[in-house]
Amino acid sequence: MEYIFSLEFIYLIASMTYILGLKMLGKPESARRGNLIAAAGMTLAIFGTIFLYQGEVPMFIYALIGTAIIIGTIIGWVIAKKVAMTKMPELVSLFNGMGGASAALIGLIEFEHYTGNKLSTATIVAGIIIGSISFSGSMIAWAKLNGTLNKPLRLPKYNLLNNLIIISIFVFAGFMAWSGTESQLFLYILFFAALAYGVLFVLPIGGADMPVVISLLNSFTGLAAALGGFLYGNMVMLTGGILVGSAGTILTFAMCNAMNRSLVNVIFGSFGSSEAPMEGSESQTITGSIKKTTVSDVAILMNYSQRIIIVPGYGLAVAQAQHAIHELEQLLVNKGISVKYAIHPVAGRMPGHMNVLLAETNVDYDKLVEMEDINPEFSNTDVVFVVGANDVVNPAAHNNPSSPIFGMPILDVEKAKSIIINKRSMNPGYAGIENELFYNTKSSMLFGDAKSVIQSLISELKGM
Amino acid sequence: MNELIDFISNNIQMIYIVILMIFVGVEIIGHVPAVLHTPLMSGANAIHGVVIIGAILVLLGVNPENYLGQALGFVAVLLGTLNVVGGFVVTDRMLEMFKKKK
Numbered sequence: 001m002e003y004i005f006s007l008e009f010i011y012l013i014a015s016m017t018y019i020l021g022l023k024m025l026g027k028p029e030s031a032r033r034g035n036l037i038a039a040a041g042m043t044l045a046i047f048g049t050i051f052l053y054q055g056e057v058p059m060f061i062y063a064l065i066g067t068a069i070i071i072g073t074i075i076g077w078v079i080a081k082k083v084a085m086t087k088m089p090e091l092v093s094l095f096n097g098m099g100g101a102s103a104a105l106i107g108l109i110e111f112e113h114y115t116g117n118k119l120s121t122a123t124i125v126a127g128i129i130i131g132s133i134s135f136s137g138s139m140i141a142w143a144k145l146n147g148t149l150n151k152p153l154r155l156p157k158y159n160l161l162n163n164l165i166i167i168s169i170f171v172f173a174g175f176m177a178w179s180g181t182e183s184q185l186f187l188y189i190l191f192f193a194a195l196a197y198g199v200l201f202v203l204p205i206g207g208a209d210m211p212v213v214i215s216l217l218n219s220f221t222g223l224a225a226a227l228g229g230f231l232y233g234n235m236v237m238l239t240g241g242i243l244v245g246s247a248g249t250i251l252t253f254a255m256c257n258a259m260n261r262s263l264v265n266v267i268f269g270s271f272g273s274s275e276a277p278m279e280g281s282e283s284q285t286i287t288g289s290i291k292k293t294t295v296s297d298v299a300i301l302m303n304y305s306q307r308i309i310i311v312p313g314y315g316l317a318v319a320q321a322q323h324a325i326h327e328l329e330q331l332l333v334n335k336g337i338s339v340k341y342a343i344h345p346v347a348g349r350m351p352g353h354m355n356v357l358l359a360e361t362n363v364d365y366d367k368l369v370e371m372e373d374i375n376p377e378f379s380n381t382d383v384v385f386v387v388g389a390n391d392v393v394n395p396a397a398h399n400n401p402s403s404p405i406f407g408m409p410i411l412d413v414e415k416a417k418s419i420i421i422n423k424r425s426m427n428p429g430y431a432g433i434e435n436e437l438f439y440n441t442k443s444s445m446l447f448g449d450a451k452s453v454i455q456s457l458i459s460e461l462k463g464m
Numbered sequence: 465m466n467e468l469i470d471f472i473s474n475n476i477q478m479i480y481i482v483i484l485m486i487f488v489g490v491e492i493i494g495h496v497p498a499v500l501h502t503p504l505m506s507g508a509n510a511i512h513g514v515v516i517i518g519a520i521l522v523l524l525g526v527n528p529e530n531y532l533g534q535a536l537g538f539v540a541v542l543l544g545t546l547n548v549v550g551g552f553v554v555t556d557r558m559l560e561m562f563k564k565k566k
Contacts, residue, residue: 018511019488025507025555026496032559035507039552042514046548049517053524061534065523068538072545080553085561091554092506095513099547103515105540109522109533119471215505221512228518230478240514242482246489248508251501258498343499351501359561370499 010048011236017041086317089350090145100134103224122177127227129194134220136198211350219248258345293444299460305382315388319450326361342374344392378415386421419443510551516544
């Protein structure tokens with residue numbers, strides 16, 4: 001009895017660390033400690049489960065568990081430590097998929113032990129469906145973010161098709177639970193159907209919306225873990241899973257809000273796709289021509305400015321130019337020029353992604369200014385230097401109601417005296433839409449790889 | 465119908481926990497600055513790795529003759545560990561950078 005008490009007690013402590021940890025993750029000062037506290041709680045729960053288990057367990061099972069944990073720890077640790085900061089979002093997606101797969105596998109194994117019990121079977125099949133969708137969906141999100149799959153793929157009538165599939169899956173699952181079937185064939189049909197749905201669910205969604213999708217799948221995995229907790233009457237799985245499920249859902253909405261879009265619009269809408277409205281009406285409305293400029297012209301312009309705002313985007317991260325931009329900023333500051341960074345909430349591939357990247361290079365915290373605070377400053381800024389950002393400075397969000405990003409808050413760079421835009425080419429940004437900012441009379445384009453362009457700017461400026 | 469009522473009365477404790485936890489989760493996120501959305505999502509991602517407990521329980525209770533079950537259980541524990549360890553380490557790496565700024 002004492003023994004059960006102690007495992008239950010460990011689970012209670014672990015559950016508390018999750019709540020506390022998530023709470024602390026919401027504040028910059030305590031975020032890191034919060035994460036470590038939750039990690040400590042998790043470690044405690046894992047070891048408690050292994051060492052306080054009641055019942056006869058053959059040694060080789062312990063060996064199996066130990067081996068799996070050791071291999072998983074080494075691989076997980078190495079990947080998490082080695083991967084470049086720019087790849088963070090896809091990594092989160094990858095790990096999320098692993099959790100989903102784990103939940104689905106548990107269901108596959110446990111199914112035969114609970115046949116006949118309708119509610120347990122319902123819990124198991126629900127866990128398999130949600131876990132599998134989370135797994136295959138996360139894998140697609142991962143492939144989209146790392147560029148393997150870069151075009152939204154749509155089958156004709158995909159919304160109808162997807163809805164039909166998910167409804168059939170649930171009807172079939174309901175039938176399985178109700179009939180108390182023992183059929184492993186049915187079980188695997190359900191498993192593969194759910195996997196297929198996960199793929200179909202994420203495929204049509206544009207790359208720019210992946211953070212929202214990952215966040216949503218994140219809460220799905222939480223739910224799948226909670227269903228496992230329900231099945232075993234295991235409190236720590238239940239609390240941890242539900243907590244992530246509900247917190248993840250709220251976070252998903254918060255992310256949608258930051259982009260001024262609704263979740264329904266993200267999932268069923270056509271953002272980032274190559275459908276008619278973008279190619280037809282939009283590109284035709286943009287008239288005029290772009291103006292090219294050179295590194296030395298930009299260097300002169302910057303040298304005689306007083307206030308410069310840098311708008312970093314994902315292009316900066318891809319070119320690994322975050323260190324170069326920091327050097328440029330310091331050089332300009334040493335010349336007595338005021339330099340700030342304008343950080344759009346969804347710059348990069350995930351909210352807060354750009355802050356993480358620039359923080360990596362030791363940029364001063366107070367130089368990173370959030371959108372609401374920097375927007376009034378553009379009107380008395382001499383030069384705005386847009387590096388690899390596109391959609392977050394697209395005026396279409398303000399003045400083109402047919403644009404898919406209409407209504408999204410953007411950085412008001414057009415108010416500055418001159419705008420220098422560094423891009424590799426005229427290709428549209430991640431959302432796949434044209435940007436009339438480039439045709440603005442105040443804009444000049446500085447084509448080239450962000451890193452080499454910034455480095456040549458630095459050497460030009462040093463010579464002045 | 466009776467089954468459902470039985471289920472609720474037998475599991476009232478768990479139902480309480482589920483409902484209270486939903487509220488806790490909602491309240492906790494409240495007003496988090498957008499800057500912290502990514503680390504928060506990543507941290508939450510690591511926490512749902514708690515599914516590994518279920519995977520361990522499966523393996524501990526599996527029939528020694530059930531080789532398929534053992535193989536799947538092994539993979540489940542492995543993937544669960546990846547979720548937990550990878551999730552917490554990545555989150556820590558992101559947050560480490562926030563710290564340096566001060």
